[in-house]
Amino acid sequence: MQSKDRHGPSRTRQADIARAAGVSQATVSMVLSGRTAARISEETRQRILALSGSLGYSANPAARRLAGGKNRILGVFTYEPTFPIAGLDQYYPFLLGIEAEAERLQQNLLLFTSAGGGVGRARSIYADGVNQLGIADGSILLGRGEDRDEVARLAHEGYPFVYIGRREISGAEISWVTADYERATYDVVTRLAELNHRRALYIGVSHPEEPNLDRFAGWERAVRDHGLETTAARPDPDAELSGLIREAVDAGATAVVIETPEDGARVFRAIRKLGLDVPDDLSVAVLGDMAIPRVRKHSWSGFGMPYGDIGTEAVRVLVELITDKSAGPKNVVLPCAPRPGRTIAQAPRRSRGDRPT
Incomplete structure (x- = not known):
């Protein structure tokens, strides 16, 4: 006895089991959810369980969530393509950390690519005004170019989520996990000063977001503390x-x-x-992990990102938000690893205006 689902193949519902067992749907729901009351006999409980198996009943995860249950499913929503990962292979160690911690905490993972965006359109969490991440108990968000209005809406609705990367959302407090870009950048510039570099050029992105601003804050503080002469530029990408x-x-x-x-x-x-020549004529520091194979041979100097640790910590914070409804937004900043590399050296001795040969 199965009901027809106009959106797909037949699916057994609790109402079908109730009719077959001669009990109310509420009784079936209590038995299948493990909340059996004393008034339900063991014989009735066993009959319902047997019928659910023979009729091929499978619980609807979304319905379980609406009923207050936990699916033990964590979502991962990305505002940027995750596969293929050429040029963006920071996603790989992020996902390794997320997967390992989710497995340790006995949580399943579900990857969301887009709910309402569609091919060629910006990715979106909402479709027809509905949060499509709701099948998961909570989600990890990552990627640039996010719709900040919908992130704020997600927070106001009380849906548990953690953003990978610092995000300051107007009108909403959210949980995020990030790297300590400011401290790591400060240390890189301090090393340049210790190698007698007195003037440096900072090349930033044309439209900075929070991680870029954190790096620049570290740069400005180090420049001020060490009395360096500097130029900062944010050229267009091309x-x-x-x-x-x-x-x-x-x-x-x-x-x-x-x-x-x-x-x-x-x-x-x-x-x-x-x-x-790098570094004889010009020292170069990179504020993060380079993902371009042909540049790896330089063994660049700067700092390395704690990608895996960020993914791990994001899962921990998310599970805390899910399990403790009184937990407020939590922000975590993790240290970066110094990378000495080979692209920074003692400053060459030359006067301003002298061209290296």
Whole structure:
């Protein structure tokens, strides 16, 4: 005895089991949820369980959640494509950390790519005004280009979620886990100062978000503390960098600090185009892990990201939010690992305006 589902194949419902067992649907619900009351006899309980098996009953996860149950499912929603991961392989160690901790805590994972976006459209959590992540007890959000209005809405609805990366959302407090970009950047610039670099060029992204701003805050604090002469630029993504670097070198710069690893490859190309050697003519620091294989041979200097630890901590915070309804938003900042590398060296001895040869 099965009811027809107009959206797919036949599916047995609790009402079907109730009719077959000669009991109310409420009784079936109590038995199948494990909340058997004393007034339900053992014989009735066993009959309901037997019928649920023979009729092929499978609990609807969304319905269980609406009934107050926990599915032991954690969602992972990305605002950017996760597969393929070329050029964005920070997702891989993030997911490794998420998976390992979810398994340790006996939680299942469900990857959401987009609820209402569709091909060629921005990814969205909501479809027809409904939160499509609701099948999961809570979700981890990651990726750039998020819709901050819907993230705020998600927070106001009380849905448990954790963002990977610091996000300051207007009108809402949210949980996030991030790396200590400010401290790590400060340490990188301090090392340059200790190697007698007195003037440096900072190359940032054209539209900075919180992680970029945290890096820049560390840069500014170190520059101030060490009395360095600096230039900061935020060129367009497709801008030619050779002229910018040449101008800085002519003005006496002996080091370049790259704000994000994604810009690393084109900065190295621009330096090679100028005929400059790294690090003899110009030291280069990268504020994060570079994902471009052809640049890895440089063994770049800067710092490494705690990707796996961030993923692990995001799961821990999320499970806490799910299991403790009184828990408020939690923010976690994890240390980065220093990367000495081979692209930073003692500042070359030359006067401002001298061109390295």
